[in-house]
Amino acid sequence: MRVLHAAAEFFPFVKAGGLGDVAGALPRALQEIGLSVRILLPGFPTLLKGIEIRREVYWWPDLMGGGPARILQGRSPDGLTVYLLDSPFFDRPGGPYEEMGDSDRKFAAFSWAAAHLARHGDGSGWHPQLLHCHDWQTALAPVYLDQEPGNRPATLLTIHNLAYQGIYPGACLPGVWLGPQVFHMHGVEYYGQLNFLKGGLQFADRISTVSPTYAQEIQTPAFGEGLDGVLRFRKDSLVGILNGVDERVWDPATCPHLDAHYDVKLPSGKKVDKNMLQRQMGLQEDCEAPLFSIISRLAPQKGLDLVLSNVDYLVSLGAQLVVLGSGEPLLEAGFRAFAERYPGRVAVHLGYNEGLAHRILGGADALLMPSRQEPCGLTQMYALKYGAIPVVRRTGGLADTVVDTSEESLAKGTATGFCFDEPSSWVLGEAIGRAVHLFREQPRTWAQIQRRGMKQDFGWHAAAKHYRDLYASVIGGM
Numbered sequence: 376m377r378v379l380h381a382a383a384e385f386f387p388f389v390k391a392g393g394l395g396d397v398a399g400a401l402p403r404a405l406q407e408i409g410l411s412v413r414i415l416l417p418g419f420p421t422l423l424k425g426i427e428i429r430r431e432v433y434w435w436p437d438l439m440g441g442g443p444a445r446i447l448q449g450r451s452p453d454g455l456t457v458y459l460l461d462s463p464f465f466d467r468p469g470g471p472y473e474e475m476g477d478s479d480r481k482f483a484a485f486s487w488a489a490a491h492l493a494r495h496g497d498g499s500g501w502h503p504q505l506l507h508c509h510d511w512q513t514a515l516a517p518v519y520l521d522q523e524p525g526n527r528p529a530t531l532l533t534i535h536n537l538a539y540q541g542i543y544p545g546a547c548l549p550g551v552w553l554g555p556q557v558f559h560m561h562g563v564e565y566y567g568q569l570n571f572l573k574g575g576l577q578f579a580d581r582i583s584t585v586s587p588t589y590a591q592e593i594q595t596p597a598f599g600e601g602l603d604g605v606l607r608f609r610k611d612s613l614v615g616i617l618n619g620v621d622e623r624v625w626d627p628a629t630c631p632h633l634d635a636h637y638d639v640k641l642p643s644g645k646k647v648d649k650n651m652l653q654r655q656m657g658l659q660e661d662c663e664a665p666l667f668s669i670i671s672r673l674a675p676q677k678g679l680d681l682v683l684s685n686v687d688y689l690v691s692l693g694a695q696l697v698v699l700g701s702g703e704p705l706l707e708a709g710f711r712a713f714a715e716r717y718p719g720r721v722a723v724h725l726g727y728n729e730g731l732a733h734r735i736l737g738g739a740d741a742l743l744m745p746s747r748q749e750p751c752g753l754t755q756m757y758a759l760k761y762g763a764i765p766v767v768r769r770t771g772g773l774a775d776t777v778v779d780t781s782e783e784s785l786a787k788g789t790a791t792g793f794c795f796d797e798p799s800s801w802v803l804g805e806a807i808g809r810a811v812h813l814f815r816e817q818p819r820t821w822a823q824i825q826r827r828g829m830k831q832d833f834g835w836h837a838a839a840k841h842y843r844d845l846y847a848s849v850i851g852g853m
């Protein structure tokens with residue numbers, strides 16, 4: 376089976392969140408089970424530098440008013456065939472989603488290039504049977520494919536986060552090379568505006584999202600971000616497939632960022648990593664203090680305001696908190712203020728730091744993820760692997776990957792973390808209290824839960840097989 380992926384992020388070159396991790400790992404996992412998989416990415420400077428370019432596949436004098444553009448073919452350091460859309464749209468400083476007033480054309484151009492490459496092949500004999508699009512930045516590709524007559528490949532659109540849709544004024548339509556024939560309620564139109572994701576949801580042959588629970592949730596008004604109607608309409612074509620963990624990158628037994636390596640059989644290195652983390656972050660070097668952590672985009676979706684109202688409580692319990700994140704200025708300021716109020720107990724690093732993310736999970740006893748919505752969530756799975764027990768809200772992929780500690784789950788031997796339902800500070804506080812109590816009063820049970828988490832198999836192979844079967848059924852139905 377030949378499958379072309381299209382995504383706006385690709386670990387380790389471009390990553391704003393979990394999408395980068397998925398795009399960096401899934402194609403390879405699919406290759407390992409025998410598929411021919413390639414990926415189209417935007418030609419961001421870090422990719423043009425990091426990918427070994429072999430040849431030019433297509434060239435256009437002007438792509439959507441962005442100037443001359445071309446598709447280049449190359450190879451990633453681990454041998455994946457990568458196509459890059461080299462265009463002035465992507466040759467800019469800043470993050471991948473830096474807004475410069477033309478994001479509509481920038482990602483429409485990317486979607487259009489994906490559709491073109493998928494339909495016409497790469498000119499040297501590789502012709503995909505299916506185009507797998509990720510998120511709104513690629514969601515117009517199925518629309519473009521639909522607009523041109525003739526045979527086309529099958530399409531799958533994966534929703535990594537419904538909160539981001541790519542919504543622009545209706546007047547942008549001609550600029551993205553679409554005509555009025557698609558500007559209606561069964562097309563790209565959304566309350567008079569142009570909605571990339573909605574277009575993809577209407578035109579893709581199949582839709583997937585990144586956990587079974589989120590696949591159900593998004594069909595309800597509470598989680599549907601205004602598109603629950605469309606998703607209910609397409610529910611027979613919608614499936615949830617849980618993401619995996621790239622064990623080449625996230626494994627405490629080999630992680631190059633840790634001071635000491637450890638695993639289930641020899642867990643003692645974690646104590647060293649805790650001590651080193653406390654030292655590095657200016658926390659009191661106290662192995663008895665339960666060390667909670669946060670590694671997150673500081674976005675409203677993540678529910679971190681609930682943590683802010685629990686920091687005093689957490690410190691009063693003798694616990695410590697380390698935060699790595701960036702985003703909403705109010706949340707940044709809130710955490711910074713607590714670090715000033717509680718030196719040695721609360722430490723905050725604002726910004727993005729891949730190595731520190733690994734060291735935090737290596738050293739922390741627990742991870743807080745009180746998300747209001749979480750399509751899948753990768754950080755809690757990384758935390759489980761690193762023996763940092765997750766404290767999570769029971770939603771989306773968090774509900775699918777963490778089992779709450781209760782008398783029943785302890786008896787059954789299934790507990791892996793602490794879960795709560797209601798998104799309130801009080802209820803999160805209760806979960807934090809339960810965690811601290813167990814850490815202090817029942818250290819053996821704590822260690823058992825920790826070990827169980829470390830043993831969970833979240834490798835990509837299970838998801839890869841799911842996708843393979845899904846691809847086969849879509850291609851078979853064409």
Ligand code: ADP
Binds near residue numbers: 396670729752754
């Ligand atoms: P989302 O994609 O919604 O941000 P996920 O849990 O799926 O949430 O993935 C987040 C990814 O981004 C993880 O790999 C996590 O380690 C990483 N991450 C988030 N914030 C930071 C940060 N400030 N520094 C380093 N890595 C971060």
Ligand code: GLC
Binds near residue numbers: 394536750751752
């Ligand atoms: C999104 C979601 C996150 C998910 C990630 C990868 O950014 O917010 O829950 O894990 O995509 O699918």
